[in-house]
Amino acid sequence: MAESTSIVTVSQRGAARLRAGHPWVYRSDLVPPGETPASALVHVRDERGRKLGSALSSSASQIAIRLLTSGEIGEHALPELLRDRIAAAIEFRKQRVRDADSYRVLFSESDLLPGLIVDRYNDVLSIQVLTQAFDRADLRQVVLDSLAQHFPAAGIVERVDPRIRTLEQLPERTSQILFGERATTVCTLNGVRLHFDALAGQKTGAFLDQRENYAAAARYAHGQALDCFTYQGGFALHLARVCENVTGVDSSRPALETAEQNEQLNRQQHRCGEIEWMEANAFDLLKDYAAAGREYDAVVLDPPAFAKTKRAVPTALSGYKELNLRALKMLRPGGILVTCSCSFHVGESEFLEMLGSAAADAGRTLRILEKRGAAVDHPVLLNVPETAYLKCVICQVLL
Ligand code: SAH
Numbered sequence: 001m002a003e004s005t006s007i008v009t010v011s012q013r014g015a016a017r018l019r020a021g022h023p024w025v026y027r028s029d030l031v032p033p034g035e036t037p038a039s040a041l042v043h044v045r046d047e048r049g050r051k052l053g054s055a056l057s058s059s060a061s062q063i064a065i066r067l068l069t070s071g072e073i074g075e076h077a078l079p080e081l082l083r084d085r086i087a088a089a090i091e092f093r094k095q096r097v098r099d100a101d102s103y104r105v106l107f108s109e110s111d112l113l114p115g116l117i118v119d120r121y122n123d124v125l126s127i128q129v130l131t132q133a134f135d136r137a138d139l140r141q142v143v144l145d146s147l148a149q150h151f152p153a154a155g156i157v158e159r160v161d162p163r164i165r166t167l168e169q170l171p172e173r174t175s176q177i178l179f180g181e182r183a184t185t186v187c188t189l190n191g192v193r194l195h196f197d198a199l200a201g202q203k204t205g206a207f208l209d210q211r212e213n214y215a216a217a218a219r220y221a222h223g224q225a226l227d228c229f230t231y232q233g234g235f236a237l238h239l240a241r242v243c244e245n246v247t248g249v250d251s252s253r254p255a256l257e258t259a260e261q262n263e264q265l266n267r268q269q270h271r272c273g274e275i276e277w278m279e280a281n282a283f284d285l286l287k288d289y290a291a292a293g294r295e296y297d298a299v300v301l302d303p304p305a306f307a308k309t310k311r312a313v314p315t316a317l318s319g320y321k322e323l324n325l326r327a328l329k330m331l332r333p334g335g336i337l338v339t340c341s342c343s344f345h346v347g348e349s350e351f352l353e354m355l356g357s358a359a360a361d362a363g364r365t366l367r368i369l370e371k372r373g374a375a376v377d378h379p380v381l382l383n384v385p386e387t388a389y390l391k392c393v394i395c396q397v398l399l
Contacts, residue, residue, distance in 0.1 A: 005074055008042045008057065008065055015046040018053070021383030023067040023114055025055070036064045039132040043072050056115065056133035060169035066114035066131065079142045085113050086146045096376045099215070102187035102196070103377035104208050105147075110379040110387045116143065119208060121196040122187045125156045127178070132168050144178065155180025157198035175199050186265065190215045192237050193265040195258055207234040209374035210302065210340070213392045214238040216370060217338045220394060223297030226289075226330075228282040228323070233259030235300040235338070236275060237266055243298060245274035253279050283319075286326035298336040299327040307343035316343055317354050324358040328366075331397045337366070344389035351391045370394040 010018070014029030027033060031047055038059035044052040044067065054073045055065035073081065089111040097103045106118040108130065115131030125147055129135050134143070147156060156179040165172060176199075177183055183198040189211045207214075218238040227236040230248035232255050240246045240263075250256050256277045263275050278285070282303070301323050306316030324339055331337060341351050348371065359366045373380065374390040381387045 005054075006037050006040060006042045006057075007045055008036055008055070009045050009047060010052065010065075012047065015050075015052060018044065018067055021381070023055075023109055023384065024063045025065045025067075027062055027064040030064055035059065039136045041068075041073070041075050041078055041133075056131065058132045058168060060132065061167060066109075066133075068112070068114070078139070082113070082139065082142050083146050085111060086143065087150070089113070090150050092379070093377050099191065100187075100189045100211055102189060102208060103211070103375070105377075107378055107387075109384050110381055118143075118147065120151065120154070121198065122185045123154050124180075124183065124185045124196065124198055125151060125154045126159050126198045127156060128159045128161065130161075130164055130168075132170060135168070135170050148179065155182055157183045159198060189234075190218075190238065191270065192241070193269065194232060194234070194237070194262050195265065200254075207231065209342075209378045209390050210234055210392070211377075212375040213338070213340070213372055216372060216392075216394060217298075217300060217336075218242050220336045220369060220396070221298035221338075222336070223332075224295075225298040225300070226296045226327075227300040227302075228286065228327070229302045229304070230259060230277075230300075231255045231302075233262045233275075233277070235302065237262055237272075239298060239300070240266075240273045240275050241271055243273045245276070247276045247278060249278045249280050249282050249285055251279065251281055283322065286323060286330075290326045290329045294330055295332050296330050296335060297332055298338070299331060300338040300340075301327055302338075302340040302342075305343040306341075307345040310345050313343075313345050313350070316346055317350065320346070320351070321354050321358045321361075324355055325362050328359055328362040328364045328397065331364070333397055333399060335397045336369075336394065337397065338392065338394050340390065340392045342390050344386050346391075347385075348388075348391050352393065355393060355395075364397050365399040366395045367398055368393060368395045 009031040010025050011029045011031050014025040036057040040057050042057045044055050053067050053070040055067045057065045089106050101122045105120045115134045117128040119126045157177050160173050160175045221239045225239045225243040225246040227248045230236045230250045236246045236248035306319045307313045372392040
């Protein structure tokens with residue numbers, strides 16, 4: 001049967017974006033603006049008919065097409081291309097990931113597989129489909145077969161984000177085990193053990209992107225530590241190996257219950273300072289503690305994304321500033337601040353500017369020890385700024 005591949009024409013702006021190395025074309029940059037086929041492989045051309053490559057299209061998303069390759073390929077070539085990209089992503093992790101049995105195996109655009117995320121938590125793989133195309137039965141099968149081939153002993157769980165399925169106009173689906181019997185396991189990052197339940201928790205991969213930052217924070221922290229927004233204790237448990245005592249704060253009780261179980265897992269294994277888990281609003285707690293004159297030798301701030309849109313950036317920056325200002329007031333001279341932002345819309349320079357202004361207002365002099373991003377299994381594509389969402393700045397209070 002002859003294959004027919006639709007052709008999608010993009011505007012000058014859309015073409016420029018693709019040529020600049022960004023794989024997305026928005027619906028408003030189609031010519032004429034409007035419809036694209038659902039879940040299809042399409043050929044992309046500029047208005048003069050010049051070839052721009054092959055892309056996966058969505059009939060619903062504002063991101064109408066996501067470029068897969070600058071060559072023109074047909075549907076028959078798609079399975080092999082996916083298998084090759086999956087193999088390359090897995091090989092990259094094999095070479096680069098150290099001290100962990102858990103890491104992001106495939107990261108969407110970062111691995112040239114736009115719309116697909118797979119995380120490995122020890123012997124459980126968690127798969128997340130973000131686009132119509134990767135929800136196609138044939139492509140799902142290619143992905144699952146590849147994963148089973150590379151990780152023969154692992155179970156596979158699908159994590160569904162209902163919001164994304166609504167946006168992509170995909171039929172409802174529930175999170176479930178696709179292969180194997182268990183959705184729970186224990187993973188080990190830098191020697192620290194953490195319970196994982198692929199069918200619970202706030203999002204898949206909540207802590208994987210911070211894996212190397214946990215280890216970095218533990219290289220500097222000492223004395224008394226405060227981990228705000230601790231979730232299931234990622235930073236706190238790493239700090240407990242080097243600090244006298246650690247307070248882990250989060251507003252979510254279920255997260256803290258898992259944090260406490262994680263503490264038990266680790267207490268038997270290696271040195272562990274005192275840990276106190278506190279259910280509290282970190283903003284209120286920092287305000288009260290700063291007012292009460294409490295002091296720490298290390299503070300970690302890893303709040304949820306404050307800026308989900310560009311418009312939210314000013315409010316987000318004032319939220320970050322408030323947190324950082326209060327934390328800085330409580331740090332003893334020589335103390336360490338580990339401050340993070342996972343808001344893509346707040347860039348590194350804006351984040352550093354915010355931190356500088358918080359330091360000035362707090363009357364503290366800060367030395368930057370490290371400017372970090374996400375762990376190596378969350379690769380950054382130079383011309384795709386969305387892939388560089390995580391900032392983690394480690395600094396020391398001199399005065
Ligand atoms: N540091 C964690 C990830 C933090 S995710 C890790 O390494 O795994 C953000 C966390 O902030 C979530 O656990 C959420 O429950 C918590 N949170 C959100 N708003 C909060 C608030 N106002 N006060 C305290 N915790 C909050």
